[in-house]
Amino acid sequence: MTDQARKFESPAELSSRTRTTNIERMANEIFDVAVIGGGITGAGVALDLASRGLRVALIEKDDFGSGTSSRSSKLIHGGLRYLEQFEFGLVRESLRERAVLKQTAPHLCKPLEFLAPLYSESERSPLGSNRLKLAAGLWLYDLLAGSQNISRHKWISSSDALKLAPGLSTEGLRGAFTYFDCLTDDARLVIEVIKAASTLGASVANYARVRGFRHNADGLSSLEIEDRIGRREFDLRARVIVNASGVWSDEVSRLTDGQTRSRIRPSKGIHVVVPAERLGNKTAVLIPSVGENRFLFVIPWKGRTVIGTTDADYSGSLDDPIAEDEEVNRVLRSAARAFPDSKLTMSDVINTFAGLRPLISAGGEATKEISRKEEIFEEVSGLITISGGKLTTWRRMAEQVSERVVRRFENNNKNVMTRKSHTSDIALANGRPSSGENDCEFDSGTVSHLKETYGGNYGVVLEIARQSKTLKARLIDDLPYIGAEALYAARYEMAMTVDDILARRTRITLIDAGKGQSCAGVVEELLKKERGS
Numbered sequence: 332m333t334d335q336a337r338k339f340e341s342p343a344e345l346s347s348r349t350r351t352t353n354i355e356r357m358a359n360e361i362f363d364v365a366v367i368g369g370g371i372t373g374a375g376v377a378l379d380l381a382s383r384g385l386r387v388a389l390i391e392k393d394d395f396g397s398g399t400s401s402r403s404s405k406l407i408h409g410g411l412r413y414l415e416q417f418e419f420g421l422v423r424e425s426l427r428e429r430a431v432l433k434q435t436a437p438h439l440c441k442p443l444e445f446l447a448p449l450y451s452e453s454e455r456s457p458l459g460s461n462r463l464k465l466a467a468g469l470w471l472y473d474l475l476a477g478s479q480n481i482s483r484h485k486w487i488s489s490s491d492a493l494k495l496a497p498g499l500s501t502e503g504l505r506g507a508f509t510y511f512d513c514l515t516d517d518a519r520l521v522i523e524v525i526k527a528a529s530t531l532g533a534s535v536a537n538y539a540r541v542r543g544f545r546h547n548a549d550g551l552s553s554l555e556i557e558d559r560i561g562r563r564e565f566d567l568r569a570r571v572i573v574n575a576s577g578v579w580s581d582e583v584s585r586l587t588d589g590q591t592r593s594r595i596r597p598s599k600g601i602h603v604v605v606p607a608e609r610l611g612n613k614t615a616v617l618i619p620s621v622g623e624n625r626f627l628f629v630i631p632w633k634g635r636t637v638i639g640t641t642d643a644d645y646s647g648s649l650d651d652p653i654a655e656d657e658e659v660n661r662v663l664r665s666a667a668r669a670f671p672d673s674k675l676t677m678s679d680v681i682n683t684f685a686g687l688r689p690l691i692s693a694g695g696e697a698t699k700e701i702s703r704k705e706e707i708f709e710e711v712s713g714l715i716t717i718s719g720g721k722l723t724t725w726r727r728m729a730e731q732v733s734e735r736v737v738r739r740f741e742n743n744n745k746n747v748m749t750r751k752s753h754t755s756d757i758a759l760a761n762g763r764p765s766s767g768e769n770d771c772e773f774d775s776g777t778v779s780h781l782k783e784t785y786g787g788n789y790g791v792v793l794e795i796a797r798q799s800k801t802l803k804a805r806l807i808d809d810l811p812y813i814g815a816e817a818l819y820a821a822r823y824e825m826a827m828t829v830d831d832i833l834a835r836r837t838r839i840t841l842i843d844a845g846k847g848q849s850c851a852g853v854v855e856e857l858l859k860k861e862r863g864s
Contacts, residue, residue, distance in 0.1 A: 338758045342788045343526040345535070345825035347560075347862055353388075353534040354558055358565035362388045362534075364736055365554055365569035367541055367583055369393075370400035371517070371722055373575035374524040375729030375754075381531035382757065383733060383750045388567060389525070389533055390556060392540040392579075394831045396521035399577050400722065401835050402686025404602065404640050405632050407432055407440050407723045408512035409475065410703065411458075412626070414468050421704050423475040425723045429513055430479035432726070436523065436759035438786040442481045443514040443630075444614040446495050451503035455668075457617035457626035462486075462505075469510055484510035496612040498670040509614070514632065517722060518835040519784065522824050523759040524725070537825055544572070544586045544712070552713065560827060571736050574716040577689040578649050587712035594708070594718055596701065597646075598688040601654035602639030603662045604681045604841060610636050610670045618669035620661065627665055634810075635681060635842045638666050645687055654683035681844045691719045707735060715739075726754050761787025769793070773803070780811035784837075785819075792819045801857075806850040812837045817854045821861045829854050 364380050366373045369391025377389040391397075409426040410418070432440040453460040458468075469484035485508070492507035493499060529535050536558075543555035547568070554567040574583045584591040616629040620641070630637045641658055659680065667675045690701045705720030705728050715735055720728045730752045764782040767790050781789040796803045796815035806812045820826035820836035832854050833847040834840040840847050847854075 343529040362569040368576035369395040371725040375725040378528040379729040379733040381533040387533040389535045390539040399686045401518035426476040447617045448507040481511035578687045596692040599645035600640035601685045621665045652685040817857045
């Protein structure tokens, strides 16, 4: 990793017009690799392969990041609990990747302090009440991070713990450990990786569904694609196909071989979003989950508090997991016990969201015991499938898939020139933002929000905002998002629908009690004007 990540001169322009051009390329050109899946794993694979000089196409059946990759706990972390499972390699790799992302996208990997309180009663302590055992685990966590550690853990008194989380239960509180990991916006991370891949030449398209697969006599593979926006079908031809579709990977694999055995065991995790003032924690806090041998995170995020996540087997629709009332109530009871004065109830809930982890099937083990380590499978059909893994290790996972692809070309004597991966040197969103001389014409809250969201590209949003009062105005009074962000999403981030903008390009749907309905009309009009319709 170099001291200065390489920047792009301007953001990739991913508009509806760009999408149309990309679809035409996909229908008429031959690619080295076609990637199925526009979550963080597929996005990472496309970026890594494009950085090596390969001709890459990426397709996503819905919007980029609309599945698991926008429904995480919003953390870039080593995974403290994996130490109990002796997954030292996974923790070390995760902490290394955390350090890479802190350099390549500092606005999307921001250090966050975590508080792990210890109580006299073991069941009220999220990591148990054995102080020496927990101290040893945190020392190991620091050691695995090495020179890239954010800050060493430390033990603090109960009074100092209450300064960081004033609402915590004081009964039997002995003190707390603090340590650091990082906070992210998962959906924006996906979008920025997609944009970086596009800048390096990858053709990308959302709302493009794979309907079938076949081998051609010329040695190429063809994917039968349904363009859900253009309402057409075409064949996408490539030398190698990568299946990075997460919990849908079994379904994709069966398009090539109907006898492919099931590998994925979906695990459902839900989160509950509540007003920040209800709990008042200044740091992330670990709390026990009522009736379960696991802990939940209480995370300050975008002016709200996100509580989660659960971990349970799932057998419903992969396309539409929801947080059931019983699951939400368990999370609320857990938070209310840890923060007794909050008296949290369903009436405090701003929103909930549920995601599915693509865990590798492991017999009868509980889902929380299954490793989060990814696995790569090479099918008889030639399909390369990657499953499992976690948000934090996306770049390393992509690198491993790319190595398989490169070896495939070498073994088949394909005349394809490839370079080494250098994604650790590519700055996402043009890296760290720097203040512009005209920023002062906007209120500081808006500028700060745009920097935290768009990194080095925030100035492009400001330029759009200068065009009219509507574009400069807030979309919702008590949230920092402005109209220019909707136009930016349509022009530079291939947002095709109002929901793409409200749910993923911004996070209004998650943090607004009205789920963005009050500004949906304004956003729709901006989309229509941008497209000239």
